[in-house]
Amino acid sequence: MNSNRKDIDNRELSDAQLTAYALGQLDAEEQAVVEAELARSDEARQRVQQTAALAAQVKQAYEQSPTPAPSESLRAAVEERLDAENAAVPIIKQAGWLRSHWATFAAGALCATLLIAVLLPALQPARQTARRQAQVFTSEGQPLARSHMDSSSRREAVAAASPTLTKSEPYAVSGPAPSRSGTTTTTSDTSRTGLLKETPPASPPTMFGGRGIPAYARKAPEVPPKHDQDLLSTKSKMTLEELAREAAALFQKDRDIAGAPSPPAKKASKTGLDSRYSASMSDNVGFGGAGRFYCPTQRDTEQYGPITDNEFRSVQEQPLSTFAIDVDTASYANVRRFLSEGRLPPPAAVRIEELVNYFTYDYSPPSDGVLVAAHLETSECPWQPEHRLVRIGLKARDVDQKHRGPSNIVFLLDVSGSMGEPDKLPLVKQAMRMLVEQFTEDDRVAIVTYASGTDVRLPSARGNERKRILEVIDSLEAGGCTYGSAGIELAYQQAAAHFVPKGVNRVILCTDGDLNVGITNDDDLVRLIEGKAKSGVFLTVLGFGTGNLKDSKMEKLADKGNGVYDYIDSLREAHRVLVEQIGASLVTVAKDVKIQVEFNPAEVAAYRLIGYENRVMANRDFDNDRKDAGDMSAGHAVTAIYELTPASGADASPDRPLKYQRVPDRNLTKQAHSGELLTLRIRYKEPDGSKSRLLEFTAKDSKNRFDQASTDFRFASAVAAFGMVLRNSPHRGHATLTAVEQYAAGSLGRDPNGYRAEFLDLLRKARTLAPGR
Amino acid sequence: MEPAAAAEKQRWVLEAVRQYEIRLLRFAARLLGAEDAARDAVQHVFLKLCDQSPHELRGREGSWLFTVCRNHIIDARRRASWQVDNLPHDTTDEDEPVEWEGREPDPAIAAEQADTIRRINRLIDRLPVPQREAIALWSEGFSCREAAQMTGASEGNIRVMVHRAFKTLRQNLGQENEVRS
Numbered sequence A: 001m002n003s004n005r006k007d008i009d010n011r012e013l014s015d016a017q018l019t020a021y022a023l024g025q026l027d028a029e030e031q032a033v034v035e036a037e038l039a040r041s042d043e044a045r046q047r048v049q050q051t052a053a054l055a056a057q058v059k060q061a062y063e064q065s066p067t068p069a070p071s072e073s074l075r076a077a078v079e080e081r082l083d084a085e086n087a088a089v090p091i092i093k094q095a096g097w098l099r100s101h102w103a104t105f106a107a108g109a110l111c112a113t114l115l116i117a118v119l120l121p122a123l124q125p126a127r128q129t130a131r132r133q134a135q136v137f138t139s140e141g142q143p144l145a146r147s148h149m150d151s152s153s154r155r156e157a158v159a160a161a162s163p164t165l166t167k168s169e170p171y172a173v174s175g176p177a178p179s180r181s182g183t184t185t186t187t188s189d190t191s192r193t194g195l196l197k198e199t200p201p202a203s204p205p206t207m208f209g210g211r212g213i214p215a216y217a218r219k220a221p222e223v224p225p226k227h228d229q230d231l232l233s234t235k236s237k238m239t240l241e242e243l244a245r246e247a248a249a250l251f252q253k254d255r256d257i258a259g260a261p262s263p264p265a266k267k268a269s270k271t272g273l274d275s276r277y278s279a280s281m282s283d284n285v286g287f288g289g290a291g292r293f294y295c296p297t298q299r300d301t302e303q304y305g306p307i308t309d310n311e312f313r314s315v316q317e318q319p320l321s322t323f324a325i326d327v328d329t330a331s332y333a334n335v336r337r338f339l340s341e342g343r344l345p346p347p348a349a350v351r352i353e354e355l356v357n358y359f360t361y362d363y364s365p366p367s368d369g370v371l372v373a374a375h376l377e378t379s380e381c382p383w384q385p386e387h388r389l390v391r392i393g394l395k396a397r398d399v400d401q402k403h404r405g406p407s408n409i410v411f412l413l414d415v416s417g418s419m420g421e422p423d424k425l426p427l428v429k430q431a432m433r434m435l436v437e438q439f440t441e442d443d444r445v446a447i448v449t450y451a452s453g454t455d456v457r458l459p460s461a462r463g464n465e466r467k468r469i470l471e472v473i474d475s476l477e478a479g480g481c482t483y484g485s486a487g488i489e490l491a492y493q494q495a496a497a498h499f500v501p502k503g504v505n506r507v508i509l510c511t512d513g514d515l516n517v518g519i520t521n522d523d524d525l526v527r528l529i530e531g532k533a534k535s536g537v538f539l540t541v542l543g544f545g546t547g548n549l550k551d552s553k554m555e556k557l558a559d560k561g562n563g564v565y566d567y568i569d570s571l572r573e574a575h576r577v578l579v580e581q582i583g584a585s586l587v588t589v590a591k592d593v594k595i596q597v598e599f600n601p602a603e604v605a606a607y608r609l610i611g612y613e614n615r616v617m618a619n620r621d622f623d624n625d626r627k628d629a630g631d632m633s634a635g636h637a638v639t640a641i642y643e644l645t646p647a648s649g650a651d652a653s654p655d656r657p658l659k660y661q662r663v664p665d666r667n668l669t670k671q672a673h674s675g676e677l678l679t680l681r682i683r684y685k686e687p688d689g690s691k692s693r694l695l696e697f698t699a700k701d702s703k704n705r706f707d708q709a710s711t712d713f714r715f716a717s718a719v720a721a722f723g724m725v726l727r728n729s730p731h732r733g734h735a736t737l738t739a740v741e742q743y744a745a746g747s748l749g750r751d752p753n754g755y756r757a758e759f760l761d762l763l764r765k766a767r768t769l770a771p772g773r
Numbered sequence B: 001m002e003p004a005a006a007a008e009k010q011r012w013v014l015e016a017v018r019q020y021e022i023r024l025l026r027f028a029a030r031l032l033g034a035e036d037a038a039r040d041a042v043q044h045v046f047l048k049l050c051d052q053s054p055h056e057l058r059g060r061e062g063s064w065l066f067t068v069c070r071n072h073i074i075d076a077r078r079r080a081s082w083q084v085d086n087l088p089h090d091t092t093d094e095d096e097p098v099e100w101e102g103r104e105p106d107p108a109i110a111a112e113q114a115d116t117i118r119r120i121n122r123l124i125d126r127l128p129v130p131q132r133e134a135i136a137l138w139s140e141g142f143s144c145r146e147a148a149q150m151t152g153a154s155e156g157n158i159r160v161m162v163h164r165a166f167k168t169l170r171q172n173l174g175q176e177n178e179v180r181s
Helices: A002-007 A010-022 A028-040 A042-063 A072-085 A099-136 A150-154 A214-222 A225-234 A240-259 A263-269 A275-283 A330-340 A352-358 A425-436 A466-475 A487-497 A522-534 A551-560 A571-580 A582-586 A619-623 A670-674 A711-726 A737-744 A755-769 B003-032 B035-050 B061-079 B111-126 B129-139 B144-151 B155-180
Strands: A164-166 A320-324 A372-380 A388-396 A407-414 A444-451 A453-462 A504-511 A538-544 A564-568 A588-599 A604-610 A630-633 A637-646 A676-685 A692-700
Touching: A010 A028, A010 A042, A010 B155, A028 A042, A042 B111, A042 B129, A042 B155, A072 B003, A072 B035, A320 A604, A320 A619, A330 A352, A330 A564, A330 A755, A352 A637, A352 A711, A372 A588, A372 A676, A372 A692, A372 A711, A388 A588, A388 A630, A388 A676, A388 A711, A407 A425, A407 A487, A425 A466, A425 A538, A425 A571, A444 A466, A444 A487, A453 A466, A453 A487, A487 A504, A487 A522, A522 A538, A522 A551, A538 A551, A551 A564, A564 A571, A588 A604, A588 A619, A588 A637, A604 A711, A619 A676, A637 A711, A711 A737, A711 A755, A737 A755, B003 B035, B003 B061, B003 B129, B035 B061, B061 B129, B061 B144, B111 B129, B111 B155, B129 B144, B129 B155, B144 B155
Parallel strands: A164 A692, A407 A444, A407 A504, A504 A538, A538 A564
Antiparallel strands: A320 A588, A372 A388, A388 A637, A444 A453, A588 A630, A588 A676, A604 A637, A676 A692
């Protein structure tokens, strides 16, 4: 309606004021002005009377305009949505609705809901089990875990012997961090921290059978049915308080069982969202007032895959450690969001490797035809001084922005109503504007939206058609409902139509978590994206907003699409991801990068990989080129840290002498006496290659104390320790939030954009939230 | 979910459906002129409500629901390839006003009065959409200030839309009356 403004003259404004007066719309001040005029003008008085009379008629007319009947399907849809949210127990279904029976029905529905709601905490462990299982296996029994190695068995084999390149490199020297720019503060929304922050996933009701939250619904039968029936029938006359007590008792019982050291229970307690956490929360007074019932359910629609900390492994038994690299950093931004909101992140939301990899480290890039460089450094372990830390720093070859290949980018935007919040679509638009600035005429940009149907809002345009692109960006508005179909297909079609060989072909999906992009089944979606990745079009997933984040799902999609998943909580983060790292995020330099470390039993008794829990691979898959892994983009650095117990030192898991056999002679090779701690092997493929290359590096222990380690090393160690404390890891040793601050002391380096300083702020925030940690 | 919260949420959403469904339908129908689209819009609005926290919205459910509904309608119209930044101003391509299967007419309403009301409704349906929207929001009991917040327009702009609507109605009713008499 703004466009009408130019037609409005003062005369009309004053007439409109008169009308507004007649309609009772003016405040006292304006009213006085108008009344003064009315006193002077008969015409004005008459006009006001006319308008008031007409207004009464209009209102009456409106109220008596033909009125549609209430919709039966609306009620069903709404109930289904709410049911899905509380789907741990069967709910009494009410088909359709009769307006005249509203009161009766509402009372019934309310009773049922109260009952169910009261029971929920008691059923929590079962829900967690259900969730865990649902995340590992889909209905087809297809493994879907984040490690994502399994499903690639479908891929065509092109395995062959790989050329080996051996290279030795001493410990890296640290220097100033490369420059970055961009400063704004992170957005935080403290008004959203209440208990009722609960938002159900905005999936359409028709999808409730097959995806997302139905993790609970499908697995509901795991809940011992006896409880429900007992409580729903014989106990239905109990008061609310009685039910609450009952539920609390059940919950307590389950928790106790979960905490007991029996093998299955132990397993349960190791999941990310574990009893240990809820127990500690219940003791933690002042934590959002949630007390005992604080559970992951508090933000249930944010879904995190469970994480079990890697254990120490004996070098004698398992000398090899293999994992896929992870270049995602979403977890850090998400942790930051939680802390900014004044809450501790749930342990499962803390992926240590993503915390560590959020920061840039000054690893020098590779030279001479190699795409990836490795930098190894060792020092004392600050949280367990008798242990050693080994840091593996990988750096991908940088690509000069000016010399990068052309980009062919398709934005796939979720413009459904939920994206209307300021930290969602408006932020997406700002981020896109920033990215558009980077494009040249060789680049192509397309914009596909989904919400109420899908729409190619901008058919692939040249990067220099800035005006046209910006106009489309500006015109984007949130507010759809019917949930698009074929959004992803459309986006990939756009990308394929303008495919640039040797360039960057990427779909950038921006969403707040509702990946209702036309494929109702997770498996199909993953398969589609996997298929598209083979065609050379990669996927970047950018998560926006809060409360509805399907973290694990989004990350999985990015993984399968040979892509990157980032969580964007502020303009600064958008800038970091899209502009500073435009090269990094967009130009894949090395594909399927895997790391295998062989530890030398003469030097190392046991080792533990910190983080990367979801990336651990079977050793045999290292040499299998059909097994895919993480990708590195131009200039990207990846950091991994091992904690070692030296062979001479205390064993992490002391082996009792066996009664019936002696441990066989070690039969060590000559190299075992070289003093080398380990050999690092890296495999990667060229972006369009199918055969991997192998790089090999070795490391000896520097014998450095922690304070002698490089700045980058100390900082990365501090971040890892922070993650362990947040995860309440059993391996945190002496690490506390206060100790972490000491580890990080003096390790900020140049920190041109204050990312490391911000980390210290977060650390302090966490300390005020969890003073005991 | 917290036990109390789940119950409260359900009660809250269902109560909102009870209170606002008809009003939203009428509002959406006014702007969209098509029952199916209106029902879609209203369903969308309530599903979105399920995503909201009762605590955050309590007390302003009405304006929230109407705002979301209004935004959805704009989107739906734009999607129907009405290439405009805002709701269109001209009425030439408007659909015929929707004819609902009306409820039984109140026998207490005099024939004359019923006739006037029908004429007013017909005239409102022919108003340019921004005016129609302003009138519909006002009829729903929202102040100009609230309508301004909901539509993103200025309060003065809303006033002018309402004013123009009334002016048009007054003139047209006058004309019709003249023709009749």
